[in-house]
Amino acid sequence: MITSKLPNVGTTIFTTMSQLAAETGALNLSQGFPDFNGPQALLDAVGKHVANGHNQYSPMTGLPALRQQVAAKIARSYGATVSPDSEVTITPGATAAIFCAIQAVIRNGDEVIVFDPSYDSYEPSVELAGGRCVHVQLSLEGFALDFEKLKAALSPRTRMIILNTPHNPTGALISGAELDQLAELIRDRDIYLVSDEVYEHLVFDGVAHASVLAHEELYQRAFVVSSFGKTYHVTGWKTGYVVAPSALTAELRKVHQYVNFCGVTPLQYALADFMAEHPQHVEALPAFYQAKRDLFCDLLAPSRFSFTRVAGTYFQLVDYSQIRPDLDDVAMSLWMTREHGVATIPVSVFYQSPPQGQRLVRLCFAKREETLQQAAEKLCVI
Numbered sequence: 001m002i003t004s005k006l007p008n009v010g011t012t013i014f015t016t017m018s019q020l021a022a023e024t025g026a027l028n029l030s031q032g033f034p035d036f037n038g039p040q041a042l043l044d045a046v047g048k049h050v051a052n053g054h055n056q057y058s059p060m061t062g063l064p065a066l067r068q069q070v071a072a073k074i075a076r077s078y079g080a081t082v083s084p085d086s087e088v089t090i091t092p093g094a095t096a097a098i099f100c101a102i103q104a105v106i107r108n109g110d111e112v113i114v115f116d117p118s119y120d121s122y123e124p125s126v127e128l129a130g131g132r133c134v135h136v137q138l139s140l141e142g143f144a145l146d147f148e149k150l151k152a153a154l155s156p157r158t159r160m161i162i163l164n165t166p167h168n169p170t171g172a173l174i175s176g177a178e179l180d181q182l183a184e185l186i187r188d189r190d191i192y193l194v195s196d197e198v199y200e201h202l203v204f205d206g207v208a209h210a211s212v213l214a215h216e217e218l219y220q221r222a223f224v225v226s227s228f229g230k231t232y233h234v235t236g237w238k239t240g241y242v243v244a245p246s247a248l249t250a251e252l253r254k255v256h257q258y259v260n261f262c263g264v265t266p267l268q269y270a271l272a273d274f275m276a277e278h279p280q281h282v283e284a285l286p287a288f289y290q291a292k293r294d295l296f297c298d299l300l301a302p303s304r305f306s307f308t309r310v311a312g313t314y315f316q317l318v319d320y321s322q323i324r325p326d327l328d329d330v331a332m333s334l335w336m337t338r339e340h341g342v343a344t345i346p347v348s349v350f351y352q353s354p355p356q357g358q359r360l361v362r363l364c365f366a367k368r369e370e371t372l373q374q375a376a377e378k379l380c381v382i
């Protein structure tokens with residue numbers, strides 16, 4: 001008999017819903033990935049580098065040219081200076097970056113604070129490191145950090161806090177003022193941060209993303225994680241990066257070296273070329289995704305779902321209390337997929353203890369206009 005190290009982990013809802021969407025032919029607005037391609041110049045660059053023989057291991061820390069582009073993007077976006085050599089590490093996806101950061105600093109018995117609803121990769125990574133997640137709920141209205149609850153959750157064993165801004169699944173943002181408040185709260189404590197900022201460039205309505213990279217005090221204890229997959233519409237490339245002060249980076253690299261050693265070489269070459277030649281891609285992203293959010297929300301306006309337009313990410317939460325209050329959100333997602341042809345993600349799966357009576361599902365709007373139109377037609381007749 002095997003005694004599982006992760007007894008609470010089963011097939012994720014993302015796999016289940018994507019499979020069900022494929023089986024039933026439903027439009028898949030569940031898992032978070034675009035149904036359109038990345039920029040042609042980026043795709044062409046991969047072919048060029050594969051043909052040119054860039055097919056062997058790259059340096060463990062990541063291709064220097066790509067690390068330099070990441071540092072340059074950080075300087076442009078946040079006015080922060082980071083060393084491409086000692087502070088930037090390329091990883092096979094943000095997931096691997098988060099895993100390595102947690103393994104690098106969490107020990108047996110340590111506590112890690114996560115904010116519910118929270119992304120599903122954090123807890124298993126903490127448990128594999130011998131730690132324990134302490135779940136703190138975001139506010140029910142607006143999904144903001146609740147500093148009273150956070151204060152109450154801190155203990156002498158707290159070793160890490162995991163932030164996620166812009167936030168999956170709610171689209172909420174953490175403000176610069178909230179980062180200041182957090183800095184004050186943990187100033188005298190030995191606590192690391194993982195700041196999961198994979199949606200850093202998907203922030204709407206003219207608001208600027210408050211990155212931990214731009215927060216001098218918090219950055220000193222932080223691993224800041226991002227994903228080329230989200231920024232360049234290529235989630236299947238599973239290529240990301242983590243930025244951390246040199247001492248933390250050195251520890252992270254000890255783990256990364258034996259988890260992956262390095263990222264995929266031709267993809268790193270292609271990303272480095274594309275970032276050098278198209279720095280404006282990132283600047284255009286807020287408007288690109290805001291147009292999708294607004295189209296989708298305008299189309300959903302006549303529906304019986306209620307919602308507030310999200311501030312960031314490519315997910316829109318919708319409340320279905322006026323439609324099927326009798327169904328919990330897992331049942332609602334299955335029903336919508338099977339009976340109405342639109343696959344969604346129930347929000348309760350992101351909670352340790354889902355709030356009673358919450359009736360929310362998450363819809364991904366990283367989709368072509370036709371897909372959003374077809375989905376909205378279906379959603380408007382439910």
Ligand SMILES: Cc1ncc(COP(=O)(O)O)c(C=O)c1O
Nearest residue numbers: 093094095119168198227229240
């Ligand atoms: C909040 C969050 N973090 C991390 C990831 C993983 O990113 P990657 O595909 O680069 O591993 C995702 C992907 O959906 C995400 O939503």
